[in-house]
Amino acid sequence: MDIIGKLGGCGIVPVVVIEDSNTAVETARALYAGGIDVMEITLRTPAALASIEAICSAVPEMLTGAGTVLNCKQTQSAMDAGAKFIVSPGLDEKQAVFCAERGVPLVPGCVTPTEIMAALKLGLNILKFFPASVYGGLPAMKALSAPFSGVKFIPTGGITISNLIDYAQSPVVYAVGGSWLCTKDDIKNARFDKITALSKEAVKVWRSFDIRNGGK
Numbered sequence: 001m002d003i004i005g006k007l008g009g010c011g012i013v014p015v016v017v018i019e020d021s022n023t024a025v026e027t028a029r030a031l032y033a034g035g036i037d038v039m040e041i042t043l044r045t046p047a048a049l050a051s052i053e054a055i056c057s058a059v060p061e062m063l064t065g066a067g068t069v070l071n072c073k074q075t076q077s078a079m080d081a082g083a084k085f086i087v088s089p090g091l092d093e094k095q096a097v098f099c100a101e102r103g104v105p106l107v108p109g110c111v112t113p114t115e116i117m118a119a120l121k122l123g124l125n126i127l128k129f130f131p132a133s134v135y136g137g138l139p140a141m142k143a144l145s146a147p148f149s150g151v152k153f154i155p156t157g158g159i160t161i162s163n164l165i166d167y168a169q170s171p172v173v174y175a176v177g178g179s180w181l182c183t184k185d186d187i188k189n190a191r192f193d194k195i196t197a198l199s200k201e202a203v204k205v206w207r208s209f210d211i212r213n214g215g216k
């Protein structure tokens with residue numbers, strides 16, 4: 001399966017923090033019902049690995065990856081739990097080699113020319129741009145793509161339904177990530193219908209304006 005291709009195909013990668021693994025499967029089903037077939041579970045809670053495992057077994061149609069993966073040890077744990085892709089807030093050479101050797105795609109965070117050059121050297125050209133709103137957002141990504149024309153970004157941090165159109169319309173954006181369609185609070189309070197509704201709304205906006213697929 002072309003996993004990185006699937007991230008781009010969906011266009012929206014929910015960044016999900018799960019505090020109770022018993023809510024994981026319903027969360028994944030709610031996103032899937034809204035048209036989202038990829039998700040990133042962040043390793044920011046003790047429930048993260050059990051959540052990845054539960055979703056991989058109960059909702060195999062959901063492409064599930066791990067986020068906030070900071071080192072090789074966590075990368076191995078995420079892979080053991082079934083994560084199909086790894087997202088890191090930064091670039092770590094050891095982690096990149098570890099993932100490459102195991103054939104698991106890595107999306108590392110890079111926001112400077114030096115970091116991008118290091119990523120390219122490791123064969124990585126789909127990069128997380130985090131936190132996007134702090135590091136200059138779209139103007140920064142556009143400026144960086146002048147010298148690095150082969151690089152595409154997955155911005156996260158500050159993306160919501162209100163600025164999604166701008167990102168969808170930019171060719172330097174490969175996909176976007178964010179927590180707005182699946183918040184900790186909505187998961188905790190079992191607002192799964194709301195998660196589905198927010199997902200549908202986001203997918204509709206993305207598809208209508210997605211420049212990669214002939215959007216406006």
Ligand code: 3PG
Nearest residue numbers: 015156157158178179180
């Ligand atoms: C991330 O981890 O990528 C971001 O925290 C997501 O940012 P958001 O909560 O602003 O969407």
